[in-house]
Amino acid sequence: MAGEGTLSPTTPDGVLAAVQAAVADRAPLIVRGRGTKDGLGHAVASNRVLDLSGLTGVTLYEPEELVLSALAGTPMAEIEALLDANGQELAFEPPMRHLIWGLEDAGTIGGAVMVNAAGPRRVKAGAARDHVLGMKAVSGRGEAFKAGGRVVKNVTGYDLSKGLAGSFGTLAVATEITVKVLPKAETTATLVLHGLSDRDAVAALAEAMGAPVEAAGAAHLPAGVATALDLTEAATVVRLEGVEPSVAARFERLATILRPRGRITRLEAAESAALWRALRDGLLFSQDRLLPLWRVSVAPTAGPSVAEAAQAAAVAYDWAGGLVWLAMDPAEPDAGAARIRAAVKAAGGGHATLMRGSDALRAAVPVFEPEMPSVAALTGRLRHQFDPLGVLNPGRMGAGR
Amino acid sequence: MTQLAMPPLDTxxxxxxxxxxxALRRIVPDGVIDSEVGMRPYESDGxxxxxxxxxxxVLPETVDQVAAVLSxxxxxxxKVVPRGAGTSxxxxxxPLGDGVxxxxxxxxxxxxxxxxxRVAVVEPGVTNLGITxxxxxxGFYYAPDPSSQIACSIGGNVAENSGGVHCLKYGLTTNNVLGVEMVLxxxxxxxxxxxxxxxxxxxLLALVVGSEGLLGVVTEVTVRILRAPETARAVLVAFDSSEAAGACVADIIAAGIIPGGMEMMDKPAIHAAEDFVHxxxxxxxxxxxxxxxxxxxVxxxxxxxxxxxxxxxxGAFECRVSNSDAERMAFWAGRKAAFPAVGRISPDYYCMDGTIPRKELPTVLRRMTELSGKYGLRVANVFHAGDGNLHPLILYDANVPGELERAEDFGSDILRLCVEVGGVLTGEHGVGVExxxxxxxxxxxxxxxxxxxxKCAFDEKHLLNPGKVFPELHRCAELGRMHVSGGRVPFPDIPRF
Structure with a gap:
């Protein structure tokens, strides 16, 4: 077949040339960084890979300006180490090991932004899209363009770099990304409430999020998954971060509020960090990787009803109940897709993404939430404007996008 | 009024x-104004x-009416120009002379x-402060707090991606809006x-927030509400140079501290504010x-x-910490009154809105002083120091022939300077026509x-708010053939729409 092979540009110009060649040959590209998200999305029918793992390097880092720019293929591990040496971090807390797929690699900055990664701190600090300040990219028209800038406050034109976050490389290939970085908290502690039912746990988390304690994480691990963290019963956890005296005061305040709901214990900094790292990286669902895994986003109080309707093999809640992880019985042909999506709709809306599933399952079920017709049409028009020939990851997000 | 090229009137x-x-009256029987006097309040915005x-x-009251009018x-x-509270x-x-x-x-x-x-679902005409x-x-509040919050609408905030003094810590509108219903x-x-x-x-929501009314008309907004912080205290710090103040800001952030708000004023702004509100x-x-x-x-x-x-x-020569909420509000009173305060010492002022990397502040202030001399116009500066958003206020007198034009040229030079040092044209006020x-x-x-x-994906015919944001309109089918070179629109004197 014409155009087979792997292109591995090491410069933005090389990416431009590769996309222009794809346009000229009408040969679609599989856009790929370090391959850590190969298991996410639909298969792309092509033999030509645009491998960005060689497009690396931090191009700007000014800690006192809270800004970092890096070429899209720069490993997240490298960025994390650099930030860590300066007491900073990416506050959206992207996974640093993709344990749901059994991968130890954290992937690239381009990958983290293009899937709009978000960890447990999402409830306080936002997702990747909230931290992207600017981007250089090549659209499916084979044209290099820039969007945004390097400053936080910027309303000059459409916020295109935020709009490209989460587009899975189907609108443009990012070549360089500029993100906001933030200081790491001095210390952290986690309040653990023991033995609650899912519904009681989500009610407790709502109370915690509504209290003036600035919770930077709010999750519930039912008994079935808590064992992965050597816990013997269900654990409802709230993370507090900041300077030492503040964390201590807020812990006491939160404990006073939640004490009527159950037994409370406290995880100190090291244990707390380990727990949230495990949640961030998907450790709870890393054991049996044959189980299809859904990631569902709904209003927090709707979490338990979606989980009940799903009839899942295992459940965990993050984002105060608004993020529901559902591991399903692999024998079910659609991995519960119809049931789960109906429950999401009944709960007031949201989205269910199939994070893990066999090739056959991902071919049979829409991986991403189907959109209402007017939104799907808009999505299709946007896709057509940026990639009229469909050369960038065609079909990765499903038909028409 | 200066000349502004707008799309030619469609005769x-x-x-x-x-x-x-x-036709509009049939859709919205009690919400159409077509008299010269009745339309006068809509002639301009801020x-x-x-x-x-x-x-x-036209003033629709239901989503169906909005949809019917737009359709x-x-x-x-x-053409249609959407409008909220008109504080842009x-x-x-x-408005457009040939537009609704x-x-x-x-x-x-x-x-x-x-x-x-922790969400509120509101209609777009609710004011920003109305949500709080x-x-x-x-004990909850809505975090973004543009200084016009008593009057500006949340629909307008969505259109402009409004900020405020607290957005360093709590984000802009785009970080606090979770959903919209809108009509294309x-x-x-x-x-x-x-x-x-x-x-x-x-x-798509990320594209809609900050799109300045060019992509659709928002009919409902879902915002994130937060539990208000338990306490707030402020410290007023005086320096004998803007370099020292800028270095202090950098040190605070380098120490890992993200304050709720961090504002800077220069000497002309300090004097104007002090004379006004003491x-x-x-x-x-x-x-x-x-x-x-x-x-x-704690x-x-x-x-x-x-x-x-x-x-x-x-090297701060004075550090005054607020010991009560009244004292904290007094610290802010001068800053929040900076615009009207400058209005007292000059017949007119022109407010700019560039953002710069913080470290460039001394350079930008020095070059601004040079420009001030060149144009013969005074300038006062207030600055969202935490996020680098600069509001130079150019003082002029519209009754002196040529001063408005000089003020506008001065302003354009300041914005070019912002871009030159790595910043942007507008931090929170929007591009608009300006x-x-x-x-x-x-x-x-x-x-x-x-x-x-x-824009082409949302509004292929360019009917929503044309003439704003983009210096030229091209039929979507012809987009591959734009010609702008060297950062200048060619033949700047010819009409361009």
Missing amino acids: AVLARRDEIVG LTAYRQPPMVV WCHGEGV LSGGAL LMSMMRFNRVKRIDFEN RAVEHR ITGEIVCLGGAHLDSGGYD AGYPREAEALLIVELDGPA EVDHLLERVEAIARSR KRDLMPTMFDETDLAHQIRV
Whole structure:
């Protein structure tokens, strides 16, 4: 077949040339960084890979300006180490090991932004899209363009770099990304409430999020998954971060509020960090990787009803109940897709993404939430404007996008 | 008023004015204004240098009416300019002489408050402060706080991606809006986001927030509400140079402290504010910082000590910590009154809105002083120091022939300077008509073409708010053939629409 092979540009110009060649040959590209998200999305029918793992390097880092720019293929591990040496971090807390797929690699900055990664701190600090300040990219028209800038406050034109976050490389290939970085908290502690039912746990988390304690994480691990963290019963956890005296005061305040709901214990900094790292990286669902895994986003109080309707093999809640992880019985042909999506709709809306599933399952079920017709049409028009020939990851997000 | 190139009037549409008014009246029987006097309040927004009566004003009350009006206008090729409270400082709601002005101010209900999920669902005409008013009895608030918050609407905030003094810590509108219902120019209703987080597909909401009314008309907004911090205290810090103040800001952030607000004023702004509200600002200061910390009392006290130590180490000659909320508000009174205060010492002023990397502040202030000499106009500066958003106020007198034009040229030079040092044309006021023709200083033709492609996906015929944001309009099919070179629009004197 014409155009087979792997292109591995090491410069933005090389990416431009590769996309222009794809346009000229009408040969679609599989856009790929370090391959850590190969298991996410639909298969792309092509033999030509645009491998960005060689497009690396931090191009700007000014800690006192809270800004970092890096070429899209720069490993997240490298960025994390650099930030860590300066007491900073990416506050959206992207996974640093993709344990749901059994991968130890954290992937690239381009990958983290293009899937709009978000960890447990999402409830306080936002997702990747909230931290992207600017981007250089090549659209499916084979044209290099820039969007945004390097400053936080910027309303000059459409916020295109935020709009490209989460587009899975189907609108443009990012070549360089500029993100906001933030200081790491001095210390952290986690309040653990023991033995609650899912519904009681989500009610407790709502109370915690509504209290003036600035919770930077709010999750519930039912008994079935808590064992992965050597816990013997269900654990409802709230993370507090900041300077030492503040964390201590807020812990006491939160404990006073939640004490009527159950037994409370406290995880100190090291244990707390380990727990949230495990949640961030998907450790709870890393054991049996044959189980299809859904990631569902709904209003927090709707979490338990979606989980009940799903009839899942295992459940965990993050984002105060608004993020529901559902591991399903692999024998079910659609991995519960119809049931789960109906429950999401009944709960007031949201989205269910199939994070893990066999090739056959991902071919049979829409991986991403189907959109209402007017939104799907808009999505299709946007896709057509940026990639009229469909050369960038065609079909990765499903038909028409 | 200075000359501003706008799309040429469509005489065929103007000839059909009576028919258009009639059609709108059939859709919104009690919400059409077509008299010269009745339309006068809609002639301009907060950027009053530009005025233009619309062809007709329509005030829909229901989503169906919005959809019917837009669909009809789309079918008939009639332009539409959406308007909220009309507080835009960049002319985003400036009417078109051959366009329908659609005011959304009858959409003024708070529809649902859900404290458990920490969201409020409101109509677009609800004011920014109105959201906080609706939730504060339970200790909650809506974080973005543009200084016009008492008047500006949340629909306008969505259109402009409004900021405020607290956005360093709490984000802009785009970080605090979870969903919208909006109507496209075709009349189609789309729902993006909701009480849940993030999108299952493209993040269209990210494109809509800050789109200045060019992509659709928002009919409902879901915002995140937060539990208000327990306490807030501020420290007023005086320096004898802006370099020292800038270094202090950098040190605070380098120490890992993200204050709730961090504002800077230069000497002309300090004097104007002090003369106006007598906030107790030290008049001998060359630069004044207000740093506000919020959170639990123990945290605020702890961090204030650190901030004070940093300020002293950078040579601050005065550090005054607020000991009551009244005192804290007094610190802010001067800063918040800076614009009217400058209005007292000059017949007119022109407010700019660039953002720069913080470290460039001394350079930018020095070059601004040089420009001030060149143009013979004074300038006062207030600065959201935490996030680098600069508001130079250029003092002029519109009654002196040529001064407005000089002020505008001075302003354009300041914005070019912001871009030159790595910043942007506008931090929170929007491009509108005001900065439209400067867009090529920041974006080349391909950059702009990709932004316009978003417009083409939403509004292929360019009927929604044309003449704003983009210096040239091209038929979507011809987009590959834009010619802008060297950061200048070619032949700047010829009409361009």
